Amino acid sequence: MNIQGESLAELLNGPARGTDTPWVLGGPLASTYRDTILQPKTAKDHILHDGLDFLVWGEATPWIAPLNAALEAQPQHSAATPRLFIPERVLEEPDGSSKYLRDETIFKTLENVPVPRWDLLDVGHYRSMMLQTTAGCRFRCTFCDIVQFNGGFARAKDQAAVSRELQAIYDTGFRGGVFTVDDNFVSEPAAMESILKAMIEFQRMHAYPFTFFTQASIDLGKESLAHLLPLMKQAGFMAVFLGIESPDPDALKAMNKIQNLKTVPQQTIARLQRQGIEVYAGFIFGSDADTPQTADSIVDFVKDNGILSAMTGKLTPMPHTPLYVELRRQGRLIEDGNASNNIDDTLQYRPLMGQADLQAGFNHILTSLFNRQAIYERARGVLERIDMHIFRGNSLNPSQGLAAIRSLLVQGFNRGGGYNGAYFKYLKSAFQWDRKLLREVRGETAQLHQFWREMAASAQSHIELDPQTTQRFSAMLDYAHDALVRYGTHRKLAEIGDFVEAVRDSLDRGSIALEEAQSVYEAAVDFLQTKGAMFSFPGTNLVKAFELAIMGLHYETVVGNVLTRSNAAVPPLSATERLDDNKPH
Numbered sequence: 259m260n261i262q263g264e265s266l267a268e269l270l271n272g273p274a275r276g277t278d279t280p281w282v283l284g285g286p287l288a289s290t291y292r293d294t295i296l297q298p299k300t301a302k303d304h305i306l307h308d309g310l311d312f313l314v315w316g317e318a319t320p321w322i323a324p325l326n327a328a329l330e331a332q333p334q335h336s337a338a339t340p341r342l343f344i345p346e347r348v349l350e351e352p353d354g355s356s357k358y359l360r361d362e363t364i365f366k367t368l369e370n371v372p373v374p375r376w377d378l379l380d381v382g383h384y385r386s387m388m389l390q391t392t393a394g395c396r397f398r399c400t401f402c403d404i405v406q407f408n409g410g411f412a413r414a415k416d417q418a419a420v421s422r423e424l425q426a427i428y429d430t431g432f433r434g435g436v437f438t439v440d441d442n443f444v445s446e447p448a449a450m451e452s453i454l455k456a457m458i459e460f461q462r463m464h465a466y467p468f469t470f471f472t473q474a475s476i477d478l479g480k481e482s483l484a485h486l487l488p489l490m491k492q493a494g495f496m497a498v499f500l501g502i503e504s505p506d507p508d509a510l511k512a513m514n515k516i517q518n519l520k521t522v523p524q525q526t527i528a529r530l531q532r533q534g535i536e537v538y539a540g541f542i543f544g545s546d547a548d549t550p551q552t553a554d555s556i557v558d559f560v561k562d563n564g565i566l567s568a569m570t571g572k573l574t575p576m577p578h579t580p581l582y583v584e585l586r587r588q589g590r591l592i593e594d595g596n597a598s599n600n601i602d603d604t605l606q607y608r609p610l611m612g613q614a615d616l617q618a619g620f621n622h623i624l625t626s627l628f629n630r631q632a633i634y635e636r637a638r639g640v641l642e643r644i645d646m647h648i649f650r651g652n653s654l655n656p657s658q659g660l661a662a663i664r665s666l667l668v669q670g671f672n673r674g675g676g677y678n679g680a681y682f683k684y685l686k687s688a689f690q691w692d693r694k695l696l697r698e699v700r701g702e703t704a705q706l707h708q709f710w711r712e713m714a715a716s717a718q719s720h721i722e723l724d725p726q727t728t729q730r731f732s733a734m735l736d737y738a739h740d741a742l743v744r745y746g747t748h749r750k751l752a753e754i755g756d757f758v759e760a761v762r763d764s765l766d767r768g769s770i771a772l773e774e775a776q777s778v779y780e781a782a783v784d785f786l787q788t789k790g791a792m793f794s795f796p797g798t799n800l801v802k803a804f805e806l807a808i809m810g811l812h813y814e815t816v817v818g819n820v821l822t823r824s825n826a827a828v829p830p831l832s833a834t835e836r837l838d839d840n841k842p843h
C-alpha cells in the first residue's frame with residue numbers, strides 16, 4: 259500500500275541499490291499509485307521508478323505466467339521505466355469509470371487461488387493471521403479504490419477452499435485472532451452463509467482454535483440478513499468493522515454511500531452487539547456536505563453507540579477513484595497524487611470548509627474521543643452493550659493475563675506515580691457487571707429447573723403447550739441450539755439444524771415429545787452453566803475490560819503522535835488565508 263512507499267524507497271535506495279535483481283511490485287501501491295511511479299514527480303517516486311522493473315496491477319494469480327515469462331526475458335534489473343501489467347480495458351476506460359468493474363475476464367474466480375504458504379512464517383511474531391474468503395464489493399463509494407482493483411462484485415471461495423486455508427493456519431500451530439480480510443464480508447450474502455457454515459464446522463472440529471474479525475457494509479444489519487448474525491457468532495466472530503463514515507445523510511449522499519442511507523446504522527450496531535460482536539467503525543471527515551459542526555456529530559455518534567475503536571480519518575482522494583476524478587474536474591485536487599494516509603497532516607484536496615477548519619475539526623474529533631476519560635467511558639459502553647456469549651470461552655489465556663498485568667502497571671498509575679481513579683472505577687464497574695450477570699444467570703437457571711420439574715411432573719409421552727409455555731420452550735431452544743453447536747461436536751451442524759427445526763415444528767403444533775423436550779432442557783442447562791462460569795472470577799467482563807483498556811492505550815499513543823505532528827506541521831492560518839482557502843478553485 260502507498261503508506262509503505264517510503265520504506266520501499268529506502269529499500270531500493272539502500273540494500274537493493276546496485277544489485278542485478280529485477281524488482282516486482284504488486285498490490286494496492288502498484289495498482290492505485292501506478293501513475294506516480296511511471297511518471298515520477300517526487301524524489302521518492304523517482305527512486306521507485308528507477309528501482310522497480312515490473313508493476314503488477316490487481317491480483318497476482320492471473321499475472322504469474324506472463325510475469326515469469328517477462329522475468330526470463332529480462333533477468334536483470336534495469337533503470338528504464340518499469341513495465342506495467344494491467345488489463346487493456348482498465349487503461350482504455352476513462353479514470354474513475356465503473357464500466358469494467360463487473361468484467362469477469364478481468365476479475366476472475368478465486369477457484370485457482372493457492373493456499374498461502376503460512377508454513378514459511380514464524381507465526382509467533384504475528385498477533386493475528388489472515389483469511390480471505392471473498393474479494394470485491396458490490397457498492398460504489400466514491401472514495402474507494404478497492405473496487406477499482408478487486409472488482410465491483412464479490413467473488414467467493416468455496417467451502418473446501420476456506421477450510422483448507424483454515425487448516426493451513428491451524429497446522430502452523432497458530433491459535434488466536436484471524437482477520438477475515440474480505441473487502442466487504444457481506445457483499446455476497448448467499449456465499450457468506452455457506453462460508454460461515456464451513457467456518458463453524460472447522461471451529462467445532464478443532465475445539466475453537468480461532469476468533470475472527472472482519473469488515474462489512476452496514477447492510478449486514480438489515481432484516482433480510484438477520485440470519486447471518488447468529489452464524490457469525492457461532493463461527494467465533496468477535497468484532498466487525500463497519501464503514502459508517504458519517505451520521506449525516508448529506509455527507510453519505512456525497513460519498514455515494516447509499517447502503518448507509520437505506521439502513522439505520524444504530525440498529526446494525528445494536529444487532530451485532532447483541533450477538534456478542536464488538537463494533538469497530540470508520541468515519542470520514544471532510545466531505546463537501548461537512549461543516550465544522552459535523553465533527554461534533556461524529557463524536558456524539560461514536561460515544562452514543564458503544565464504539566471504542568473508531569477509525570476517524572480525513573477524506574482522502576486516491577487516484578482513479580470517482581472522488582479523485584471529480585475533485586480534479588473541479589480543480590480542487592492538490593496534484594501530488596500521493597496522499598493515502600487518512601490521518602496524517604497532508605491534505606490532497608481543497609475542502610469546502612477550508613483547510614484550517616478541516617484540521618481543527620479533525621483534531622477536535624481525536625482529542626474528544628481519545629483522551630483517557632473518554633476511552634474508559636466508551637469501553638464501559640462496550641461492556642454494557644455486547645452480550646458475552648458462550649462462544650467466547652471462559653478461560654483466561656496467557657496473552658490476556660499479560661495484557662491485564664500491563665494495563666494495571668501502565669494505566670493504573672499516573673505519570674507521577676499517583677493512583678488513576680478513573681481507571682480503577684472503570685475496572686470496578688466491569689467486576690460489578692460480572693457479579694450482576696452471574697446472579698442473573700443463577701436466577702434464570704433456578705427458574706429453568708423449576709419450570710422443567712413442573713412440566714415433566716404432569717407429562718406422559720408428550721407435553722401439551724399453551725402460548726406461555728411455548729414461549730418458554732422457544733427461549734430454551736435458543737440456548738440449547740447454541741450449546742449444541744458449541745459443545746455437541748459428536749453431531750454434524752446439519753443434524754443439529756434438523757433437530758432444532760423438528761423442535762420448532764413441535765412447538766408450532768403445541769405438543770412436544772417428552773424425550774425431545776428433555777434434550778432441549780439439558781442443553782439449555784449446559785448453556786446457562788457455561789454462561790455462569792464465564793462471569794465467575796476473573797469474569798469475562800473484567801478480562802474484556804483489560805483488553806479494551808490496552809486497546810485504548812494504543813489509540814491514545816497513536817493519536818497523541820498524530821496530534822503532535824499535526825500541531826507542529828500546520829500553523830494556524832490568518833483570516834485572509836482562510837478566506838482564500840474557501841474560494842472555489
Ligand code: B12
Pocket residue numbers: 259260261262282283284285286287290291314316317318319321388390402403404408437439440441576598599600601
Ligand atoms: C488487512 C488490511 C490491513 C491490515 C494489515 C494486516 C497485515 N498484517 O497485513 C491493517 C488493519 C493493519 C491495515 C492497516 C492499514 N491499512 Co490496510 N488494508 C487491509 C485490507 C482490508 C486487506 C488486505 C489484504 O490482506 N487482502 C487480501 C490479500 C490476499 O490481498 P492483497 O494484499 O491485496 O494481495 C493481493 C494483490 O494485491 C496482489 N499482490 C499483493 N502484493 C503483491 C506483490 C506482487 C509482487 C504481486 C505480483 C502481486 C501482489 O496479489 C495478492 C493476491 O491476489 C486492504 C483492503 C483491500 N481490499 O486490499 C486494506 C488497505 C490495503 N489498507 C489501506 C490503508 C490505507 C491502510 C492504513 C494506512 C490505514 C491507516 N490510516 O492507518 C494502515 C497502514 C498499515 C501499514 N503501516 O502498513 C488501503 C491502501 C490504499 C492504497 N491503495 O495504498 C487499503 C487498500 C484499504 C483502502 N482502500 O482504504 N490494513
Ligand code: SF4
Pocket residue numbers: 395396397398399402403404405441442475501
Ligand atoms: S462498501 Fe467498502 S469496499 Fe465497498 S465500495 Fe464502499 S468502501 Fe469500498
